[in-house]
Amino acid sequence: MAIKLEKVVEHYYEALEEGKILGRKCPVCGNVEFPPVYACNKCGNYETEWYEISGKARIHSIVMPAALSSKPEYKNLGKYAYCEIELEEGTHLNAVVRGINKKKRQELMDKLPEVYCHAAIFEREQGFKTVVFDLDEGQ
Amino acid sequence: MVKVEQIVQQTKLHPYSRSVSIIGVGSTPFMYTVDSPETNGLTEGELFGYAALKAMEDAGVNPKNIDYYFHGEASPLNGSNYLVPNIQIGNWFGMKGKGSIHHSEACCTGYLAIEQAVNAIASGKYDCVLTACVEFGDSTPAPADNVETRKHPYKRDKMTMDKFLRTTQWLYDRTYTRALMAGQEMIYDDAAEWYVRTRKITAEQMNDALNWMAINSRRNAATTPLSLMNWSKTTDNPIKTYDELAEEQGMTVDEYMNSPFNPRMGDFLRAAGVELKCDGAAACIVCATDMIPQIAPNLKHAPIEVLGIGSSALEATNPHFEVRATEEAVRQVYELTGLSGDDLDLFYANDFIITSQLIAAEIAGYLPFGEGWKYIVDGRTAWDGDKPLNSNGGRTAFGHAHAASGLADVYEACKQMWGEMGEHQVKIKNPKTAMLRGYGGAQNVAAIILQKKD
Numbered sequence: 001m002a003i004k005l006e007k008v009v010e011h012y013y014e015a016l017e018e019g020k021i022l023g024r025k026c027p028v029c030g031n032v033e034f035p036p037v038y039a040c041n042k043c044g045n046y047e048t049e050w051y052e053i054s055g056k057a058r059i060h061s062i063v064m065p066a067a068l069s070s071k072p073e074y075k076n077l078g079k080y081a082y083c084e085i086e087l088e089e090g091t092h093l094n095a096v097v098r099g100i101n102k103k104k105r106q107e108l109m110d111k112l113p114e115v116y117c118h119a120a121i122f123e124r125e126q127g128f129k130t131v132v133f134d135l136d137e138g139q
Numbered sequence: 140m141v142k143v144e145q146i147v148q149q150t151k152l153h154p155y156s157r158s159v160s161i162i163g164v165g166s167t168p169f170m171y172t173v174d175s176p177e178t179n180g181l182t183e184g185e186l187f188g189y190a191a192l193k194a195m196e197d198a199g200v201n202p203k204n205i206d207y208y209f210h211g212e213a214s215p216l217n218g219s220n221y222l223v224p225n226i227q228i229g230n231w232f233g234m235k236g237k238g239s240i241h242h243s244e245a246c247c248t249g250y251l252a253i254e255q256a257v258n259a260i261a262s263g264k265y266d267c268v269l270t271a272c273v274e275f276g277d278s279t280p281a282p283a284d285n286v287e288t289r290k291h292p293y294k295r296d297k298m299t300m301d302k303f304l305r306t307t308q309w310l311y312d313r314t315y316t317r318a319l320m321a322g323q324e325m326i327y328d329d330a331a332e333w334y335v336r337t338r339k340i341t342a343e344q345m346n347d348a349l350n351w352m353a354i355n356s357r358r359n360a361a362t363t364p365l366s367l368m369n370w371s372k373t374t375d376n377p378i379k380t381y382d383e384l385a386e387e388q389g390m391t392v393d394e395y396m397n398s399p400f401n402p403r404m405g406d407f408l409r410a411a412g413v414e415l416k417c418d419g420a421a422a423c424i425v426c427a428t429d430m431i432p433q434i435a436p437n438l439k440h441a442p443i444e445v446l447g448i449g450s451s452a453l454e455a456t457n458p459h460f461e462v463r464a465t466e467e468a469v470r471q472v473y474e475l476t477g478l479s480g481d482d483l484d485l486f487y488a489n490d491f492i493i494t495s496q497l498i499a500a501e502i503a504g505y506l507p508f509g510e511g512w513k514y515i516v517d518g519r520t521a522w523d524g525d526k527p528l529n530s531n532g533g534r535t536a537f538g539h540a541h542a543a544s545g546l547a548d549v550y551e552a553c554k555q556m557w558g559e560m561g562e563h564q565v566k567i568k569n570p571k572t573a574m575l576r577g578y579g580g581a582q583n584v585a586a587i588i589l590q591k592k593d
Contacts, residue, residue, distance in 0.1 A: 009314045009315075035314075035315040035319070035456070060458070061329075061332055061333065061336065061458070061459075062332070063324075063325060063328045063329055063332050063406050064328075064406040065324065065406075066327070066328070066403060066404060066405045066408075067402075067403070067405070068327050068404045068405050068408065068413070069324040069325075069327045069328065069405055070324070074320065082320075082321045082324055082325055082329075083321070084458035084459065092146060092457070092458050093319075093456050093457070093458065094319070094321040094322045094325050094329075094455065094456055094457070095319060095321050096319070096320050096321050112336075124318060128318070130319055130320070131319065132320075
């Protein structure tokens with residue numbers, strides 16, 4: 001491999017249109033970067049390779065949206081929360097998780113981080129797709 | 140030892156090549172300039188120039204003795220219709236033709252203003268520099284329609300909340316973070332959630348801590364001469380302490396803070412815990428310590444040495460970005476200096492979301508792990524307590540002129556260590572060492588240790 005000037009962002013969004021959620025995997029240490037970027041933030045290797053994430057994840061923290069932390073267009077999400085999630089591949093990120101209301105949050109707090117969710121592709125109001133997560137059934 | 144989660148890569152700091160000290164500070168009042176006939180019409184050159192000249196006067200130096208100036212502003216295009224603001228205001232403070240640079244790190248700008256100035260001196264390139272920041276957080280050049288239209292030479296309009304929110308989205312990565320929606324919304328409550336979960340306190344106890352941070356902050360700012368609260372006394376709409384507001388409603392302060400007068404704005408956050416964005420400027424003169432006898436022979440107070448500055452930046456997609464970046468910045472500066480939280484007499488945390496006071500002070504060990512919230516509720520962190528925290532009132536009461544806020548905190552810390560605060564002087568004896576935890580820009584963190592030289 002060599003360092004390439006590459007349209008990573010455009011490819012990521014085009015893949016979402018095709019129903020695929022792509023990250024980038026480090027060929028040296030196996031770390032997965034999501035959302036995808038050039039270099040590995042774990043070992044510092046210059047290059048990473050395209051990798052389709054499984055979408056399986058678990059939840060470490062839950063914050064409920066409120067007046068300051070929501071926007072009118074987020075209504076399309078239904079009930080949701082902001083969470084620290086850990087992908088099955090080990091990557092941690094802040095993400096929207098659907099299917100959580102205040103009551104559900106109370107039920108889940110004692111179980112963290114053994115609360116599971118999975119990725120979904122969600123169409124934003126501006127006409128592009130993004131990634132959110134849905135609480136697994138039975139959680 | 141401050142523990143840092145593995146998400147953050149670590150950096151080892153090395154000592155500066157030579158000692159660097161702050162020898163003078165200056166600041167405007169923090170204001171809603173448009174709201175008063177006395178201040179309506181003030182311009183960026185006037186605010187920046189005033190703060191710069193007050194800092195020079197404080198240090199006893201002539202502009203000719205200053206080698207270079209740093210200009211910080213969080214949003215020059217939106218706030219002043221400028222792209223290169225350091226040049227456009229360069230005639231105002233006697234330094235015409237000197238070299239300069241503009242820098243912009245959102246709400247962390249005023250803290251990194253010290254970082255830039257210290258590095259310039261420590262490298263040996265310059266002996267004495269001015270570092271100053273300015274912001275019009277509450278007003279915008281008239282007409283306030285959009286940044287492209289032609290503007291009046293000096294008239295300004297109030298910054299509407301809609302315009303402010305539309306432009307603050309610029310803080311966040313356009314490619315991923317805004318699309319994923321979570322990162323930019325986490326700033327309001329993530330730190331509170333983290334504190335509740337990791338310290339195993341209840342949501343009600345966190346609510347008490349948030350309320351008392353706000354109560355203490357207004358009590359602090361009410362006695363601080365240059366605070367927005369103090370300035371507002373000259374207007375028709377003075378900002379009152381929560382004790383005064385509660386009394387007006389026939390309530391106890393606890394009742395008031397848990398009433399609809401202080402509504403929930405976040406999962407934990409209430410209205411009282413949100414910044415008061417405003418206008419202002421602040422400045423410092425930074426000098427090679429061994430050059431002070433030549434450059435400022437009549438210096439009236441002890442130099443304040445900058446012992447070290449830890450830095451960490453974590454983009455908002457990263458979980459607990461404020462917590463993790465603070466842990467790393469603090470770890471760096473403690474490793475460099477050999478100091479710990481026990482050595483700190485004063486602590487300042489940029490708290491545009493007030494939770495920052497608590498979590499930063501605990502991470503730095505200024506307040507004991509898991510106990511900080513009790514110190515706050517008991518009033519021990521008020522300006523006249525035994526553990527002063529944001530003795531000037533911080534962003535929710537002193538005010539938040541975004542870039543200028545960090546240097547306003549430096550102003551307060553230095554004045555307190557010099558014993559020059561009069562009736563607002565903290566009650567702890569001879570404060571010598573202070574930490575300032577800068578934070579902003581989704582998110583940049585700095586941990587600065589200042590120490591008064593004997």
